[in-house]
Amino acid sequence: MTVQWRGKAAAGSRPLPVVVLALVLALTPAACGRGGAPEEGGREKRAVTRAFDINPVARERVKDGGTLRWGLSEFPTQWNLNHVDGNLAEVKKVVDALMPAAFRTDEKARPVPDADYVVSAQVTATNPRQVVTYTLNRKARWSDGEPITWKDYEAQWKALNGRNPDFHVASTTGYQDITGVTRGKDDYEVRVTFGNPFAEWQSLFWPLYPRSANATPQAFNTGWLNRIPVTAGPFRFASFDPTAKTVTIVRDDHWWGRRAKLDKIIYRSLDAQALVGAFTNGEIDVLDVGPSAPDYARVGSARGAVIRQAAAPDFRHFTFNGDSPALSDPRVRQAIVLGIDRGAIARSDLQGLQWNGTLLNNHFYMNTQTGYQDNAGALGRYDPAKAEQMLDAAGWRRASPSRYKAGKRLTLRFVIPSGLQLSKSEGELVRAMLQRIGVTVTIQSVPSDDFFTKYIIPGNFDIAPFSYIGTPFPISSSYGTYANRVKGSGGKYQWNANFGRTGSPEIDAAMRRAASDLDPVRARAEANEADKLVWKEVNVLPLYQRPQNWGVRSNLANIGAPGFYTLRYTDIGFTG
DSSP: OEEEOSTHHHHHHSBOOSSOOOOOOOOOTTOBSOOOEEOGGGOEEOOOBOSOBOOOOOGGGSOSOOEEEEEESSOOSBOOTTBTTTOBHHHHHHHTTTSOOSEEEOTTOOEEEOTTTEEEEEEEEOSSSEEEEEEEOTTOBOTTSOBOOHHHHHHHHHHHSSSOTTSOBSOOTTGGGEEEEEEOSSTTEEEEEESSOOTTGGGSSSSOOOHHHHSSHHHHHHTTBTOOOOOOSSEEEEEEETTTTEEEEEEOTTOSSSOOSOSEEEEEEOOHHHHHHHHHTTSOSEEEOOSOHHHHHHHHTSTTEEEEEEEEEEEEEEEEOTTSGGGOSHHHHHHHHHTOOHHHHHHHHHTTSOOOOOBOOOSSOOTTSTTOOOOOGGGGSOOHHHHHHHHHHTTOEEETTEEEETTEEOEEEEEEETTOHHHHHHHHHHHHHHHTTTOEEEEEEEOGGGIIIIIITTTOOSEEEEEEEOOSSHHHHHHHHHOOOEEOTTSOEEOTTOTTOOOOHHHHHHHHHHHHOSSHHHHHHHHHHHHHHHHHHTSEEEEEEEEEEEEEETTEESOSBOTTOOOOTTTOEEOO
16 A cells, blocks of 8 residues: 555655555446445435546557657656656556556456466465466567566566565565465466465566566666666557656567557656646647646646546545554544544545545445445444543543643644645644534644655654555555554564554454455455454544546547556557
């Protein structure tokens, strides 16, 4: 799970989870069955939420040829997506057209092998060890002519398993559980053996890099700096232009799969406002608009343009600091939750985006994922009267208008990054809501660059708003967010990625059971048991699944807001 807090710019600039993709729910391509605009008191009215919105068009109706101009919010330098510095959303938009992936997902986050690279992949043994066998597509080759074989898988495992810290990897999840990657009956069969069962094994090996990229720490760390030396996709790398801040890729005529419709894709990096201007002026064809209502309006009114909108695989939330003296009592945290009208906050956040935001009542699953269930219970409802009763019971007595205990006033610091109006508005709403139940809220605006390093990570806050990017593999990507504290090498307890600083052995045990159960139904049940426990702890208060807003030329097909869907770059093109 990845943190995100700066709105549109952050969507491209913050890291992505390396582990990305899996789950189910059979619905029509245009919609999922959950939806609703939050109303007063947290009630919801039924509505339709799009799982993806890409203008799907059959290949035969897409024109051959043409250049797609794609706007990016930054000009990356590290093109190894598995490197900590390259693990960026904007890198992924380019790499997905160039590099292999063992799996792809549909709009409901359901994984299937990507047949251009992997013919089949399945668990072939569970006792005494879990073994996954991959059968590779024999036609698949790197752009240097080398075939894609088991050796590429072995090299990536060795680079990403965390045993050599000189490889500066973004994540070791899953790879650290592997004890061996070996040759099967030939070079095109890969046998992966796990020391510990890993239920979300389909999250591994995408993207896959050639063994040359993973051979040494130097090759891994620097071999893809300002370079894309080898590819194996429907497109190949053509050029960088650092002055214009563009990356150009072209159709690879040696590609063994379905021929790409487009001749060329030019990715152009601009700042947020310049991107919108370039789109409205007809200089680019597609961009991620982000959550800005003014930008949404400008892009939507552009000539020959349309907004593609779908449920994003990320969610807005408030993190509660359980190490804070004011919030150390779980009864107080629960009371604060009851005193916050999440529906009102969602309406305010999403105003002008024409999005029926559904309140999110699960920490692991998005509303558009199979496995989602409402585990919030009473904490999912706005109930200020109950909140006051709970604060009374916790010893925080009213001395109007505030509450006191042992001579101390109940005051909470709502820490926000400067310059983000969304967070400021959320803080003002929370302050007004909690004032009604006798809780004082002070809004502390801090420099954006310091928000995480000096406030969130060290626990220098009471409540803080930001966003998490969810993945189709909810347990492995979210485990650290809710894992209990551990004792460090110096004997001091540390919370690592758990910014809420609350947890329990029971939550850890439920998450471990979910992560190791190879039966997806049981795994989802265990994940929801963990979620019920997380709700009681009040670590993260989910608000809503966010919308993806993409500006796209109206004559473009098979591209837009993808949600969990893996775009097919071979099918992207123009219809007129």
